[in-house]
Amino acid sequence: MLTTALVLILILPAMGALLAAALPGRPARWVATSSAAAATALALWCVIAVYPGVHRSSLGSLPWLGEQAGRGILGVLLDPLSSVLLLVVAVIGLLTVVYSLPYVSETNRGHSAGPRDQSRYYFWLLFFVASMLGVATAPNFLQLFICWELTTLCSWALISYYRGETSLRAGFKALVMTHVGGVFFLLVLLILFVETRSFEFDAIAGLAPPRKGLVFFFLMVAAWAKAAQVPFHTWLPDAMEAPTPVSAYLHAAAMVKAGVYLMARSVSSGWAMPQGLAILLGAMAVVTMYLALSYYFRQDDLKRLLAYSTIAHLGYVLLGVALGAVGSTTGFRGGVLHIVCHGFGKATLFLCAGAIVYVTGSRSISALGGLARSMPLTATAFFVGILAVTGVPPFACFWSKFMLLAGALELPGPIGPGLLALLLGETLIAFGWLLYIAQKVFLGAPSPAARVPSDPPLAMRATLVVLILGCVVAPAIGIPLVEPLGR
Numbered sequence: 475m476l477t478t479a480l481v482l483i484l485i486l487p488a489m490g491a492l493l494a495a496a497l498p499g500r501p502a503r504w505v506a507t508s509s510a511a512a513a514t515a516l517a518l519w520c521v522i523a524v525y526p527g528v529h530r531s532s533l534g535s536l537p538w539l540g541e542q543a544g545r546g547i548l549g550v551l552l553d554p555l556s557s558v559l560l561l562v563v564a565v566i567g568l569l570t571v572v573y574s575l576p577y578v579s580e581t582n583r584g585h586s587a588g589p590r591d592q593s594r595y596y597f598w599l600l601f602f603v604a605s606m607l608g609v610a611t612a613p614n615f616l617q618l619f620i621c622w623e624l625t626t627l628c629s630w631a632l633i634s635y636y637r638g639e640t641s642l643r644a645g646f647k648a649l650v651m652t653h654v655g656g657v658f659f660l661l662v663l664l665i666l667f668v669e670t671r672s673f674e675f676d677a678i679a680g681l682a683p684p685r686k687g688l689v690f691f692f693l694m695v696a697a698w699a700k701a702a703q704v705p706f707h708t709w710l711p712d713a714m715e716a717p718t719p720v721s722a723y724l725h726a727a728a729m730v731k732a733g734v735y736l737m738a739r740s741v742s743s744g745w746a747m748p749q750g751l752a753i754l755l756g757a758m759a760v761v762t763m764y765l766a767l768s769y770y771f772r773q774d775d776l777k778r779l780l781a782y783s784t785i786a787h788l789g790y791v792l793l794g795v796a797l798g799a800v801g802s803t804t805g806f807r808g809g810v811l812h813i814v815c816h817g818f819g820k821a822t823l824f825l826c827a828g829a830i831v832y833v834t835g836s837r838s839i840s841a842l843g844g845l846a847r848s849m850p851l852t853a854t855a856f857f858v859g860i861l862a863v864t865g866v867p868p869f870a871c872f873w874s875k876f877m878l879l880a881g882a883l884e885l886p887g888p889i890g891p892g893l894l895a896l897l898l899g900e901t902l903i904a905f906g907w908l909l910y911i912a913q914k915v916f917l918g919a920p921s922p923a924a925r926v927p928s929d930p931p932l933a934m935r936a937t938l939v940v941l942i943l944g945c946v947v948a949p950a951i952g953i954p955l956v957e958p959l960g961r
Contacts, residue, residue, distance in 0.1 A: 476523060477531040479516045480550040483564070484607050486513045491600035499589030503575050506596040510564075510571040510603060517564035517607075521557045526958045528553040530613055539667075547673065551613035554958045555742055558810055559610040559735050561951065562817045565944075566727040567603040569937050573825055574599070574719045576931040582832050585636060585717065595635060599720065602628035602728060609732050615666065616673040618736070619659050622700070625729045626652050632724075633716040641715035651709040655699025655733070658692040665689055675743035687748045693740050694755055700733030701788045704762045710785060711769075714777040718828030721777060725784040726821035731813055734791040738798075738810055742959060747799035756796030759789040760893070763900050770907050776827045776837045779911065780820070786900065787816045787863065787871075790878060793897075797881040803960035805881020808874050810959060814952035815870035818944035819862030825937060826856040829930040830915070836923045839911060844920030851929045853916040855938040860912055862945035864905040873949040875901065 490509025494502040520529075534548035552560070578587045578595050587595065605628055608621030626649060634645030663673065669685055670677045678689055697703070702710035710730065714721055724730065737755070741747050747755075766786040773779040794809015829852045830845065831837050846853035858869070865875040875897070882893040929935055 476520060476529050476552070477533075477550060479520050480529075480531070480552060480611055481533070483513050483516045483520070483560075484550075484604055484611065486516075487567075487600045487604040487607065491597045491604065494596035494600060495593055497593060499579075499592040502589075502593045502596045506571050506600055507575070509600060510568040513603070513607065514564040514568040517560050520552055521561060521955075524552045525557065525955070526554060532613075547614065547616060549613045549617075550611045552611060554955050555735075555738060555810065556610050558813055558952060558955050559731065560607065561955075562727045562731065562814055563603065563606040563610055566723060566817055566821050567606070569821065569825075569940060570719045570723040571596075571599065571603075573722075573828070573934050573937040574717075575933045577719055577828055577832055577934060578717060581931075585831075595632075595717070598628055598631045598635070599723070602632065602723070606728050606732065609735065614673040614675060615659075615663055615677075618739075619656075619663060622659065622732055622736070623653075623656050625732055626656060629713070629724060629729045632720045633713045635717055635720070636715065638715070644709075644712040644715040648709045648713050651706050652699050652729070654706070655696040658699070659696040659736075662689050662692045662696070665692075675739055678740065678743065679746055683748070686746070687751060690740070690747050690751050693736060694751065694758075697733040697737045697792065698758070700736070701730045701792070702785050703733075703788060703792065704758060704765055707762065707766065707785050711778045711781040714775065714781055718777065718824060718831055721781075722821045722824035722828065725781065725824060726817040730784065730788055731817070734788055734795070734809075734813065737792060737795045738806075738813075741795050741799050741806070749800060752796050752799035755799070756793050756893075759793040759796060760896055762786065762789040762792075764896075767900055767903060770904070774839050776830070776839055776842075776911075776915070777824070779839070779908075780823050780827060783823075783863065783904065783908070784816075784820055786904065787812065787820070790816070790875070790897075794878050794881065797878070797885075798960065800885065802881040802884045804877055804884060807956040807959050808877025808879075808881055811877060811949065811952045811956045812871065812874035814948050814955075815874040816863060818941060818948045819859050819870050822855055822859035822862065822938065822941040822945055825934070825941065826852050826859060829934055829938070832930050832934070833926045833928075834923045838923075839915060841923045842915045842921055843918050843924055844916070845924045845926075846916040847920060848924070848926050849916075849929045851935055851938060853912075855942050856912055856916065858942050858945050860905070860908045864908065865901055866905070868946065870945050870948040873953065 605624035612618035630649040798806025
């Protein structure tokens with residue numbers, strides 16, 4: 475029964491994508507909503523049914539890979555780690571689809587979309603959801619790689635959705651830079667196949683130390699490219715040419731989260747990452763946080779500002795993975811929990827930005843002001859999103875950052891307090907600047923662009939209300955899921 479449900483979770487959005495492509499606007503929207511809702515319901519049931527155990531099922535073999543490597547190569551896996559990503563992908567995917575119903579339409583002042591454009595949009599969005607669900611439930615590196623590359627394809631199509639020169643260039647840049655990570659991931663598969671004749675996650679433990687170090691380094695490069703970490707960070711701000719619901723999904727639950735999930739899965743399968751590489755992973759995470767932070771103060775585009783915030787927060791997740799690799803189970807759990815907590819907070823912020831674009835046709839910070847008078851719900855949601863992503867208690871990221879800070883203090887010598895100071899510094903500066911931007915956009919006298927009649931349509935408002943609740947309750951869902959990790 476569980477195996478059937480997990481397979482349906484993958485099939486439903488994929489079939490919905492095909493149907494949406496063949497149908498005009500309104501039927502395509504109905505198919506998209508129904509398939510995403512069904513997949514989400516099944517995902518919730520599967521996680522509840524399996525927790526806190528593990529369910530793995532083989533669905534097929536590839537005999538030409540050899541008896542050892544090919545046996546049971548196709549299948550599904552659900553454990554506490556994959557449950558975290560599965561819930562984020564499914565729930566935020568459904569909210570993105572619902573939010574898109576009025577956003578991707580002829581009434582959008584920023585970007586109008588006709589029926590055929592809507593069909594194309596839902597095809598790629600549902601295919602994106604299906605690919606990310608495949609990443610979450612993949613039982614081995616080979617199947618994970620296939621779904622990983624599918625997310626690259628979907629992100630390229632969605633970033634390029636408007637087909638303007640800027641969006642086409644941004645989509646191409648994202649495709650090339652993230653595909654670099656895919657090449658390094660492919661090298662990992664080749665090494666594992668030659669050395670171990672296995673694609674299992676724990677096959678890394680069977681490698682000799684030099685090969686193990688090389689494999690972990692290649693995995694780090696793959697994760698950096700996918701998660702827009704230094705030196706691959708430039709593609710993600712440019713990707714803000716995508717429709718805003720896509721941007722929200724991309725940052726909160728989709729492709730960039732695949733990168734950090736890859737490292738979390740690799741480390742948790744053996745806890746045998748070489749110490750030098752673990753230190754490198756943590757150091758690069760901190761460098762990425764502060765480099766992204768330095769870009770905050772030069773942004774007039776609200777979405778680009780949020781994109782740099784995402785880059786910094788993905789650094790938090792990778793720092794947690796690095797802490798786990800050097801022995802801090804608390805830090806590792808905090809990093810994985812941050813996937814959930816940041817997901818709801820960042821989805822809230824991006825969809826608020828989408829509401830602003832929908833109503834005003836602008837996302838320029840300097841052109842906006844006083845929006846709270848006409849858009850009180852959007853203003854409330856944006857402030858809640860800031861409190862959530864910066865870790866103000868009791869909102870979501872407080873709990874994940876608390877575990878990360880506690881994990882840092884578990885390190886010996888002066889490293890722990892030094893890392894604690896760096897994390898608190900980034901948090902305080904980010905909180906101050908994002909709060910300043912929120913006050914500029916929503917408070918004060920209304921600017922000409924902000925003289926709008928009301929908040930956006932019902933579907934968009936309902937999505938914001940759900941996300942506000944998610945910014946509070948996400949840790950209550952995520953903490954039980956991360957507790958078994960590292961045992």
